[in-house]
Amino acid sequence: MSKKVYKLEAKNLNAYYGNFHALKGIDIAMEEKAVTAFIGPSGCGKSTFLRTFNRMNDFIEGFRTEGDILLDGRDIYDKKIRVDELRKEVGMVFQKPNPFPKSIFENVVYGLRLQGIKNKAVLQETAEKSLQRAALWSEVKDNLNKSALALSGGQQQRLCIARALAISPSVLLMDEPASALDPISTAKIEELIHELKNDYTIVIVTHNMQQAGRVSDYTAFFYMGELVEHSKTKALFTSPSDTRTQNYITGRFG
Amino acid sequence: MTNSDINRYKDKAFQIFGIFCTLIGLVVLAVFLIDIAIDGISRIDWDFLTSLPSRRASSAGIYTAWAGTLWILVLTAVIAFPLGVGAAVYLEEYSRKTKLANFLEINIANLAGVPSIIYGLLGLEIFVRQMRLGGSLLAGALTLSLLILPIIIVTTRESIKAVPRSVRDGSYALGASKWQTIWNQVLPASFGGILTGIILALSRAVGEAAPLIVIGALAYVPFAPTTPLDEFTVLPIQIFNWTSRPQEAFLTNAAGAIIVLLCITFLLNGIAVYLRLRQQKKVKW
Numbered sequence: 436m437s438k439k440v441y442k443l444e445a446k447n448l449n450a451y452y453g454n455f456h457a458l459k460g461i462d463i464a465m466e467e468k469a470v471t472a473f474i475g476p477s478g479c480g481k482s483t484f485l486r487t488f489n490r491m492n493d494f495i496e497g498f499r500t501e502g503d504i505l506l507d508g509r510d511i512y513d514k515k516i517r518v519d520e521l522r523k524e525v526g527m528v529f530q531k532p533n534p535f536p537k538s539i540f541e542n543v544v545y546g547l548r549l550q551g552i553k554n555k556a557v558l559q560e561t562a563e564k565s566l567q568r569a570a571l572w573s574e575v576k577d578n579l580n581k582s583a584l585a586l587s588g589g590q591q592q593r594l595c596i597a598r599a600l601a602i603s604p605s606v607l608l609m610d611e612p613a614s615a616l617d618p619i620s621t622a623k624i625e626e627l628i629h630e631l632k633n634d635y636t637i638v639i640v641t642h643n644m645q646q647a648g649r650v651s652d653y654t655a656f657f658y659m660g661e662l663v664e665h666s667k668t669k670a671l672f673t674s675p676s677d678t679r680t681q682n683y684i685t686g687r688f689g
Numbered sequence: 690m691t692n693s694d695i696n697r698y699k700d701k702a703f704q705i706f707g708i709f710c711t712l713i714g715l716v717v718l719a720v721f722l723i724d725i726a727i728d729g730i731s732r733i734d735w736d737f738l739t740s741l742p743s744r745r746a747s748s749a750g751i752y753t754a755w756a757g758t759l760w761i762l763v764l765t766a767v768i769a770f771p772l773g774v775g776a777a778v779y780l781e782e783y784s785r786k787t788k789l790a791n792f793l794e795i796n797i798a799n800l801a802g803v804p805s806i807i808y809g810l811l812g813l814e815i816f817v818r819q820m821r822l823g824g825s826l827l828a829g830a831l832t833l834s835l836l837i838l839p840i841i842i843v844t845t846r847e848s849i850k851a852v853p854r855s856v857r858d859g860s861y862a863l864g865a866s867k868w869q870t871i872w873n874q875v876l877p878a879s880f881g882g883i884l885t886g887i888i889l890a891l892s893r894a895v896g897e898a899a900p901l902i903v904i905g906a907l908a909y910v911p912f913a914p915t916t917p918l919d920e921f922t923v924l925p926i927q928i929f930n931w932t933s934r935p936q937e938a939f940l941t942n943a944a945g946a947i948i949v950l951l952c953i954t955f956l957l958n959g960i961a962v963y964l965r966l967r968q969q970k971k972v973k974w
Binding site for chain 2: 489491494496519520522523526527529531533534535536545546548549550595598599602
């Protein structure tokens with residue numbers, strides 16, 4: 436029997452910022468087309484861990500990893516891996532909406548332009564499809580040339596999601612995507628996550644446990660750089676096996 | 690007098706002192722401008738702008754001088770812009786924070802403080818003698834480029850630094866290379882600031898006389914330059930030359946030339962201010 440290949444996998448992953456040991460021996464495997472939520476108190480390493488999947492930590496001086504991160508069974512820290520190719524496969528949405536100071540249209544097709552795609556019809560079609568997937572099309576379809584900075588925060592965040600979807604990744608990393616948004620925008624983003632998991636493997640970092648409960652299939656609890664518990668969301672919230680998890684989700688610390 | 694009275698007087702006193710400090714520079718400048726205007730404005734006419742230099746003050750003009758200044762302005766911009774921006778992008782985006790980078794940074798800051806006449810001597814040795822460019826426009830523009838490079842590098846770096854991390858992250862996360870991120874995000878977002886810095890640096894360069902005199906720019910050039918390898922003069926040198934003559938009429942000529950030079954620098958500064966305001970309005974993160 437061949438070993439099962441997971442969409443994303445970490446094997447004995449250790450990460451350091453200089454001398455600081457940020458992630459300690461993490462083993463985790465994530466299913467394809469499921470939503471996995473990372474929860475834990477501030478500074479527990481969940482965002483650091485999320486950013487190892489598209490190697491956004493590479494920019495931080497003194498950051499290094501030991502162990503393996505596998506995407507479809509391939510080690511993404513292998514020397515042969517090209518980081519720009521990896522990031523086309525693993526998209527990311529950040530905590531604060533970060534649209535480029537360009538038009539809505541140019542924001543969405545930015546990733547395509549980077550790849551040298553100039554065909555107007557292709558760009559137009561991808562922009563429309565991506566904006567529709569991000570549930571933003573109906574709100575902006577008449578103003579595609581308007582500056583993206585003129586959109587509301589919630590619209591900006593959906594634009595950032597559309598931008599990530601435009602280059603057809605298979606994984607979507609979301610770093611507290613709704614923490615800077617109002618409740619209505621947050622609800623829209625959560626709804627969107629529900630929709631998107633039919634086609635994408637989603638990993639979301641969140642501070643909001645209700646949110647984790649609502650949007651995710653699996654939840655991983657991190658504490659002090661360790662992965663304490665990883666199981667189906669329902670199971671983790673109703674019958675946590677570790678007392679630290681229980682203390683955290685019942686609000687005794689964090 | 691109560692304590693609060695004293696505090697109020699101190700407050701008032703400092704306010705007046707502050708106004709005095711602010712005004713003193715402006716007043717001196719205003720007096721100077723008015724004085725120059727009274728002396729020189731009557732001298733400025735079409736003939737003055739289009740005449741060649743002459744030994745007779747009444748028929749001497751500044752055609753060769755302002756043509757030289759424009760040549761110098763354009764050549765210096767063309768040379769200093771790519772070098773300055775290139776160096777700034779390297780230092781800000783590529784170089785690692787090593788001891789060497791530190792050393793380079795400190796020395797660039799130091800270079801900004803080197804007197805311009807020293808740059809003139811440097812230009813004389815390298816461009817005029819070693820490269821055999823003679824006292825040409827090109828030698829002058831290269832010398833002035835060296836002079837303003839540190840200023841351009843420092844202001845460009847500041848503009849690049851002001852582009853938020855989040856925009857770069859957004860670009861990288863979509864698979865952009867470093868250069869793609871710089872070209873598509875960092876430079877467009879900081880372009881207004883970069884341009885402002887360059888224009889201010891250029892307005893300093895067009896006012897320089899000392900380094901150009903050192904490299905051999907002449908006060909008397911009978912023809913306006915037509916190629917970068919021609920000999921030249923510039924407005925500051927022409928002004929310097931006329932003010933050192935004993936005849937009253939040449940002083941009037943100098944005042945006229947000063948007005949033209951000031952118009953050029955004020956115009957440049959005005960463009961810089963306009964660009965900065967537009968940039969502030971356009972980009973709010």
